[in-house]
Each structure stands twice: as C-alpha cells, then as structure tokens.
Amino acid sequence: MADFTTLLERTRDAITNLEDQCIACGTCTTRCDLLESRTWNIHAICEESSDAIGGAHDAQSARLGIDAHPSLYQFFRSCESCNRCTVHCPQQLNMSDLWQPWRALLRGAKYIPDSDVGMIKTDCTWNTFSVYRHVWNIDYSDLSLLEVPSIDETEGATVQEAPARKAHAETLFFPGCTLCTYAPELTRAAYAWLNEHVGPTLLSTQCCAWPLECAGEVDRAQTWRERVIAAAKDQGVRRIVGVCPGCDRQLEIAAAAVAPGMEFVPLAQLLLDAGVRMGDESLADCTLPLSVVTSCNDRASIHGPAVRALFEHANAKPFPCADEDAWCCGAGGAVNAYDPNLARSRTCRSFRLCEQAGAHTLVTVCPTCAYTYAFERWMQAQEGNARWDGMGSLNYLEVAFDMRIDWPRVFANLTNMWQGEQGAWVAEQLSQSEPGSET
Ligand code: SF4
Ligand code: SF4
Ligand code: SF4
Known part of the structure; x- marks a missing residue:
C-alpha cells in the first residue's frame, strides 16, 4: 500500500x-x-x-x-x-x-481492519475462494489454464502444480470467482461450450480483485489485474469472454494499460449469436413470469440486453430499474462487512421491484448477484421469515446449460469448511499475513 x-x-x-x-x-x-x-x-x-x-x-x-x-x-x-x-x-x-x-x-x-483483508486477499495463494476449492476438491487442472503467479507464490506453495508448458489460446474464459468456486459443473459446461463453438479457450480461475479494492487495497487490486492481463497476453489471449460485468469492467481498465486492443465479449452475446434462446420449457422448475435483473456494473448495457434477448421467447416481465438505472444487489462495496442489515435491505429491494413487475423469479446477469439473492433467501429460511418464500432467483447460465447451482449446499460447505481439522487449516491460511502488504 x-x-x-x-x-x-x-x-x-x-x-x-x-x-x-x-x-x-x-x-x-x-x-x-x-x-x-x-x-x-x-x-x-x-x-x-x-x-x-x-x-x-x-x-x-x-x-x-x-x-x-x-x-x-x-x-x-x-x-x-x-x-x-x-x-x-x-x-x-x-x-x-x-x-x-x-x-x-x-x-x-x-x-478497515486487517481481518477484513485476510479473507479476500485474492492476489495470494490462499483466500476465501481458493480455500473453498481446495477443501471441497474443486480442481480444474485437467483444463487449459491461465497461469498467474500469486504475489506470495514460492516453490511448493501453489494451489496446483504448474504444467511444464503454458497452454496458449486466443480466447480466455473469465468466469469470475463466484462461478468458478461455487458452480464448478456450470463453469465446466460453459468452458466446454466455448471450446466447441469458439475454439481453443483458456480458463481463468483468478479473481478480478474487486473484493480487495472494496477493502481499500486499491493499488494491490490494480497491480493484480494488470498481472492477470499481462499473463493472458503472454499466453496468446486476444479476447476475454466474461460472465461477471464487474470483472469485465475492472479488467478492461487494466487492459487499457498493459494490453491495449484486448477484446472483451460477454458470454451471453456469444450464446445469442449462436442462436441460443430459452423459453418456458427450460424454466419448468421456476415460477413464471421471470424478470431479468441487470448488474450495477453494467451501466454501459453490454451484458444485460444480451441476457434479456436470450429470454425473448419466455414469459418475462421487464425489471423496473435496468441497465443504467440498475440498483446494486447488496453485494457491492463489501457493505455487508460494515452494515449487514443495510446490505440485506438492498437485496430485498430487488425482490420488491421484481414483485412490483408482476414477476416471481429473478434471473440475474451476474453470478455474484445470484449468490447474493440465494443467500438472502437462505438466511430468511434459517430465520423462519416467509416474506420472500415465493421469490425465486437464478443466473441465466443455469438455464442456458440446464443445470442448477445447489446454493444450500454451497452455504453449508462455507460453514463446514471452518469445522474440525480442515477448519484449523482454513483459519491458518486465511490469517497468514501476506508479502507485499504493510498490514
Ligand atoms: S467482480 Fe466480483 S464476482 Fe466477479 S470475480 Fe470479481 S469478486 Fe468475483
Ligand atoms: S450535483 Fe450535479 S454536477 Fe454535481 S455530481 Fe451531482 S449530478 Fe453531477
Ligand atoms: S451507493 Fe448511492 S451514493 Fe454510492 S455510488 Fe451507489 S448510488 Fe452513488
């Protein structure tokens, strides 16, 4: 810093x-x-x-x-x-x-205390996402990966052994940490689709470091993004296919500095161009109508219109505040670390807007929004609050690839990884001070 x-x-x-x-x-x-x-x-x-x-x-x-x-x-x-x-x-x-x-x-x-940073030091080998993947055996080492050395990386300390030769491809799939950590099957399905329809593709399991920036580690976050983009360029990448509008926005800024000309394409647009459309038959387990809720990171309307078009044949209602008028889902700015009730009230605002639109299922553009809405519904179930029992939520990729993220299992895993012997290991990894920080 x-x-x-x-x-x-x-x-x-x-x-x-x-x-x-x-x-x-x-x-x-x-x-x-x-x-x-x-x-x-x-x-x-x-x-x-x-x-x-x-x-x-x-x-x-x-x-x-x-x-x-x-x-x-x-x-x-x-x-x-x-x-x-x-x-x-x-x-x-x-x-x-x-x-x-x-x-x-x-x-x-x-x-903003060191403990707030310890969990989300996403430029280090171990952070809340990598420990989850390690504990629950989520491993992508059989795929062609983007390799970015962590800032603390030393021999033998990496999450997975680096292959002898780096893979090269012109396309990089950047699913973001929510999707690649909590939805490995969906991540693999999207990656396989890209390899089949677009050509050889690398997978990034890195985070865009937005959580670090929210904790005030702005320089570290920017340095990390530039490192990610430089590594992509080094492995021959010319275009990045994104799912999370937040990742895209942050990485585009870094690309302007270290890889001008890098192209960014939403996965939703590629699906749309390939003729994918999702009608009511793909939503048999959802209460319709649905409403597509856009991301506050998508004010330039890059992802949102493509996702809406994917559902043009479905029973859908327009979300009241979309695109440049989108509200945050409650996850933005890591406000939940400071005022969880405020963050939760923002999440419920989207439920209210969806209800006002006459819809019963929120379809999110961003995977982290899907996490946030699912977590609020799960929390309310734990608290015995039935107010939003009739409100469903899912990410559009769950419909596109006919898979559902098992959020209750994810939330149970997030709790259980802190238990017993593995809990001691998790606590040790996340409490380690990291090199390059004065904290
Ligand atoms: S922008 Fe948010 S959701 Fe997307 S990868 Fe970064 S931290 Fe994860
Ligand atoms: S007060 Fe007007 S000019 Fe100033 S930041 Fe707000 S919108 Fe912009
Ligand atoms: S939370 Fe409110 S004040 Fe802050 S950037 Fe969003 S709209 Fe502006």
Missing part, C-alpha cells in the same frame, strides 16, 4: 477535482437514498471531506478529522461505488472517483 501521505494527497486531489467540476445541480441526490437522506450531492461531500481531512498530515490527525465527521465515515462505508447516482451527471462525474481514494484512506488509517 502507498504511504499514508500519498493516500492523503490522492484523496485531496480527487476532492479538489470533483468539487471544481460539480455544479451542484442535485441530480445525483435524487438517485440514491444515502445521498437523499443527507441532502448531499458530490459538491457537499467534497466540502465535508475537506472539513474532515483538509488539515490532516498523518494517520492520527486524519483519524481525528474523520471521527469528527461520523456521517461522512458512514457514507463511505455504506456506499457501494455503484455510480447509479452519477450516471446522469451533466458534468460526467463518477462517485467511484471519490469513493476509491476514500476507501484506500480508510484502510490506510486502519478503519
């Missing part, structure tokens, strides 16, 4: 830049309850930010300033960096340009 003075300078630069450009028109205020409840626009947040850290010169003085502005602190821990607020900004400003340096500053000042 950069030293604290640099983090302060970056945050102040962002504040000055946005404050200078914002004309305080208030458009953003009306598009998010976090802003509306504080009657804030970006200009007001910048003023509040300057009050808090304008005079700070080190972590201690920054903490004093931040502690004196609790509403500001709550805001930056509760904001998902989804940019719904600023998507119609007449000045083309982005909330994430302020959120990102602020999150890094909060991490640098230790408001």
Whole structure:
C-alpha cells in the first residue's frame, strides 16, 4: 500500500477535482437514498471531506478529522461505488472517483481492519475462494489454464502444480470467482461450450480483485489485474469472454494499460449469436413470469440486453430499474462487512421491484448477484421469515446449460469448511499475513 501521505494527497486531489467540476445541480441526490437522506450531492461531500481531512498530515490527525465527521465515515462505508447516482451527471462525474481514494484512506488509517483483508486477499495463494476449492476438491487442472503467479507464490506453495508448458489460446474464459468456486459443473459446461463453438479457450480461475479494492487495497487490486492481463497476453489471449460485468469492467481498465486492443465479449452475446434462446420449457422448475435483473456494473448495457434477448421467447416481465438505472444487489462495496442489515435491505429491494413487475423469479446477469439473492433467501429460511418464500432467483447460465447451482449446499460447505481439522487449516491460511502488504 502507498504511504499514508500519498493516500492523503490522492484523496485531496480527487476532492479538489470533483468539487471544481460539480455544479451542484442535485441530480445525483435524487438517485440514491444515502445521498437523499443527507441532502448531499458530490459538491457537499467534497466540502465535508475537506472539513474532515483538509488539515490532516498523518494517520492520527486524519483519524481525528474523520471521527469528527461520523456521517461522512458512514457514507463511505455504506456506499457501494455503484455510480447509479452519477450516471446522469451533466458534468460526467463518477462517485467511484471519490469513493476509491476514500476507501484506500480508510484502510490506510486502519478503519478497515486487517481481518477484513485476510479473507479476500485474492492476489495470494490462499483466500476465501481458493480455500473453498481446495477443501471441497474443486480442481480444474485437467483444463487449459491461465497461469498467474500469486504475489506470495514460492516453490511448493501453489494451489496446483504448474504444467511444464503454458497452454496458449486466443480466447480466455473469465468466469469470475463466484462461478468458478461455487458452480464448478456450470463453469465446466460453459468452458466446454466455448471450446466447441469458439475454439481453443483458456480458463481463468483468478479473481478480478474487486473484493480487495472494496477493502481499500486499491493499488494491490490494480497491480493484480494488470498481472492477470499481462499473463493472458503472454499466453496468446486476444479476447476475454466474461460472465461477471464487474470483472469485465475492472479488467478492461487494466487492459487499457498493459494490453491495449484486448477484446472483451460477454458470454451471453456469444450464446445469442449462436442462436441460443430459452423459453418456458427450460424454466419448468421456476415460477413464471421471470424478470431479468441487470448488474450495477453494467451501466454501459453490454451484458444485460444480451441476457434479456436470450429470454425473448419466455414469459418475462421487464425489471423496473435496468441497465443504467440498475440498483446494486447488496453485494457491492463489501457493505455487508460494515452494515449487514443495510446490505440485506438492498437485496430485498430487488425482490420488491421484481414483485412490483408482476414477476416471481429473478434471473440475474451476474453470478455474484445470484449468490447474493440465494443467500438472502437462505438466511430468511434459517430465520423462519416467509416474506420472500415465493421469490425465486437464478443466473441465466443455469438455464442456458440446464443445470442448477445447489446454493444450500454451497452455504453449508462455507460453514463446514471452518469445522474440525480442515477448519484449523482454513483459519491458518486465511490469517497468514501476506508479502507485499504493510498490514
Ligand atoms: S449530478 Fe453531477 S454536477 Fe450535479 S450535483 Fe451531482 S455530481 Fe454535481
Ligand atoms: S451507493 Fe451507489 S448510488 Fe448511492 S451514493 Fe454510492 S455510488 Fe452513488
Ligand atoms: S467482480 Fe466480483 S464476482 Fe466477479 S470475480 Fe470479481 S469478486 Fe468475483
């Protein structure tokens, strides 16, 4: 992580830049309850930010300033960096340009503890995704893999032995950590489809490091993405086929720096181009109508329209806030680590919108949204809350490949991997401090 003075300078630069450009028109205020409840626009947040850290010169003085502005602190821990607020900004400003340096500053000042990073150090050999795959024997080593050395990689410490020669292919399938960790059969089915319909394809089991960025490890996240893209280029990749709009968005930024010309294509678009369509017969186990809920990372409408078109023959209702108006599913910004009830209320907002649309099944564009909706329904079942019993949810790939993710089993596995001997091993791996970090 950069030293604290640099983090302060970056945050102040962002504040000055946005404050200078914002004309305080208030458009953003009306598009998010976090802003509306504080009657804030970006200009007001910048003023509040300057009050808090304008005079700070080190972590201690920054903490004093931040502690004196609790509403500001709550805001930056509760904001998902989804940019719904600023998507119609007449000045083309982005909330994430302020959120990102602020999150890094909060991490640098230790408001975001090391324990929050330990689980999601996705640039290291062991993190919450790789330990899950290891414990539950999810292994892709028989496939052609993208090889990216972890930042802590030493001989004998890798999750799987590297093959003698690196595989080469022009296409890389980047399913994202949710799909490749919790849905290995579906990941394999999509990978096999790409090999058959597109040509030789590599599989990436890496994470795009968005969880690290949410924990304020912004530089590490960016370094990791550039390492992933550079490795892909080295293995001959020219196009990346994505499922998760969040991964695509982050990797595209890295590709602009280290592999300009790298093409990004949603898997949904390739399925559509190949003539795949899903009608009601593929949804026999779902209560219809369905509604396709788009991702807050897809404001440029790259994945969402293709997924909707895949269901054009199905009994479907339009989701009320789609594409550039999409709300976050509740997973964004790792807000659940700070305020789980707020994150859960955001998840239930999508259920309400689906209900308002007259639909009973949410079909997600993003696999992590599918995880989030399934987890909320599972939690409510544990709590004996029947409010959303009639609401179903699944990812479009489950329909396309006629497979269902067994989420209750995934959630049980996530609990059980912490038990007994393997639990001690998991705890040991996730508590290890990682090289390259000052934490
Ligand atoms: S919409 Fe843009 S210009 Fe208007 S208040 Fe918000 S950030 Fe400022
Ligand atoms: S949660 Fe999203 S819409 Fe709300 S302030 Fe943050 S970036 Fe803007
Ligand atoms: S963007 Fe989110 S879901 Fe996608 S791979 Fe990264 S962390 Fe996982």
